[in-house]
Amino acid sequence: MADGVISVEKIKAFWHSQVHDPDKWDLNKKLLRAVGLFAGSIVLMRQYEQPTKRKAHKGGAPPMASPSRSVFPFIFMLFLVGCSARSLYPLPSRRHNGNRQPLQTFRPYNIAHRGSNGEIPEETTAAYKKAIEEGTDFIETDILASKDGVLISFHDVILDDTTDIDEHPEFIDRKRTYEVQGLNRTGYFTVDFTLKELKSLRVKQRYPFRDQQYNGKFSIITFEEFISIALDANRVVGIYPEMKNPVFINQRVKWSGGKKFEDKFVETLKKYGYRGSYMSEQWLKRPAFIQSFAPTSLIHVSNQTDLPKILLIDDTTTPTQDTNQSYWEITSDKYLDFIKEYIVGIGPWKDTLVTASNNYLRKPTDLVARAHAHNLQVHPYTFRNENQFIHFNFSQDPYREFDYWLNEIGVDGLFTDFTGSLHQFQEWTSPLSTGERDANRLLDKIVFMISKFKLKKLV
């Protein structure tokens, strides 16, 4: 019966939910292991009991091989392993009881660009934790690779500007000059250091006008460590990793099995259960956007994962590193029409969306409108509180800048160095209105409103 209670679809769905859901699979693995141990112990115990049984039934059952003496140490070891191995319960900090505050999706996304790097050195654990504390929706990172193929969270291809590399005499001979995106760069490149060596360095604050007190305290983290920070949060926090400089990385670092940087990138995401298309149930449990300046990388990974992807767009003078296409080409309607099959949105530099002159913003270009017409989101970068980054229209007030971009231009997400300020702005102007939960307080509010009521004079 096609319309029966048990249908193939339902079985498939049930199988899918039991095997592919990370939480249920954990539980299932635990059950299987328990069953396995139980069955195994039964078998061994029966083996052990054979000699006495044989004696009881004279000439009845066919003779069985007597258990060798070696089964005793085996059973002993089994007990040892069984008692010391940790059974597969999830860490208490990660118990998903389903009551975590979900990702907000009713107002533009607050994306903590490199963590709260306005206050703490960029792309460190502390910067990301601070961002989560300050209310961010997504923590953003740039993924590069070490010499031994480990994926790390780091923005620049060189270590000079944000680490204490020049205070490490043991690495002094590693300075190189490489060509990156058509430019010769000289410095200490991440691809020339193993993970262990990178971990011996300490991160520092990039901008001199920002707080320097945390310099030398934190080290570089790996992609996996970055993911853990998001998973450990006490509410749902999304990740926003970038496949950074893939052309350069693939030139310098080789992985076994012919795998490329993009493959390892997606592998890591899958390992931690990141999957699902934009706004799907799985995606909302573990939200993620994959971003890159290189369109071919995004197209390549679109075969491996249906996580939403964002095409980043550089300045008007910089062509794409892989396809050598100009800004004008990749922002044309034709190209947007093509690329929209692979991405859900674009991430342009904000000063190309609205032209500026004499530090005043003038007219907006039509890029946002055209992107929206192609059903593409727009997440411009990067918003900073310091007055040197704020155009004069905004009276040196970062909140006015947020107001302009969110309410007048109408973007769908913002990369910001100061996720706390953006969160505060959003909470004040478009709060997560949950309504009053306490009946007494609600009645108080109503009484207050009535007491202030003054009937308008009828003229």
Place this chain on the structure above:
Amino acid sequence: MIRLQNAGKGKEYVGTSNAFIIAQTVIYLAMYLTGIVPFIFLLLVAWCSARPLYPLPSRRNDRNKRPLQTFRPFNIAHRGSNGEIPEESAAAYMKAIEEGADFIETDILATKDGSLICFHDVNLDDTTDIVHHKEFANRKRTYEVQAVNITGYFTVDFTLEELKSLRLKQRYPFRDQQYNGMFSIITFEEFISIALDAPRVVGIYPEIKNPVFINQRVKWSGGKKYEDKFVETLKKYGYKGSYMSKEWLKQPAFIQSFAPTSLIYISNLTNLPKLFLIDDVNIPTQDTNQSYWEITSDNYLDFIKEYVVGIGPWKDNMVPVSGNYIETPSDFVARAHVQNLQVHPYTFRNENEFLHFNFSEDPYNEYDYWINKVGVDGLFTDFTGSLHQFQEWTSPFLSREEDAHKLLDKIALLISKFKHA
């Protein structure tokens, strides 16, 4: 008023303008010389040209101006919106009013011919284009001001007309320079007009600035001093009344000064509220030469509270700073409040070089700290718009509902959102 001898009926005169007095004299002469007919003709001419004294439509005070807010700390636009427009210009003050300031603040100095002007520095070099005016090249001087020798072009060496020929410029290079050369210096009276012309009640906050220096350099007739002329101007425009009185709320004003004797002196002339400004720890008062520690002691606060309603200290003296981080607040605010004195610290600015690291380069976090943690009663800010926005978002003016339907709608919305805990 001269009553006409040959007039049959009493005539009412509408004003005593100069023009009218001249007309009267001419009429007398004409009458004397030519007889009555030309006289009547001249009378008619005079009448038709003299303007009767009706108030300007923009200043009719039967208008329902929105009153001054008094339920949250005062938003004081320090020198107008000088974050955006050159300080102490008409445009800066009008912008401040537009942005929601409660009070517009100014510094009053004097010209050579005794006019009171709105200007902060004793010298013109930093905020005007004086160096481009070759006709004044020989006016450069060196004077001692508060025990420091200053060289430059001093306001007290220029008449009002000469000052009006100069143009203002933005003091800080990192602020918007596009208005440089557009605005001129304004007088105290023009400043007051800006406040009175506003569509809602906006208070004024003028400072008796450098009174010792001014009184040395400028003399007024009748033995009057700078402080006398200052109060005279306020009275002329109807500023009177003690703090929170009915008259004060119609035209709110605070008088501020670094010089305690000036404040004590004028307390005999007006009961407008006064605020005592306190400079940095190493600068003594210009008139009484008292140290910072003396004027912030309990003893002194006890004494000065008879004359002032509050204190205006430099904010970094109230909460000490180290490594660009603020530390534990000093007890100053608490001691002032115990003596029933308000505290209005200066000056809050949005630029990150003025923001301590605790605030994540976010001026709103700084406002939050000072208003909610330290608990001050007013703030002098260069960015009155940002402060206003902060206050509106966190402690908005809860206007009372006057329409029964709208009130019921609001209550229905609250109930529909109710979710039992």
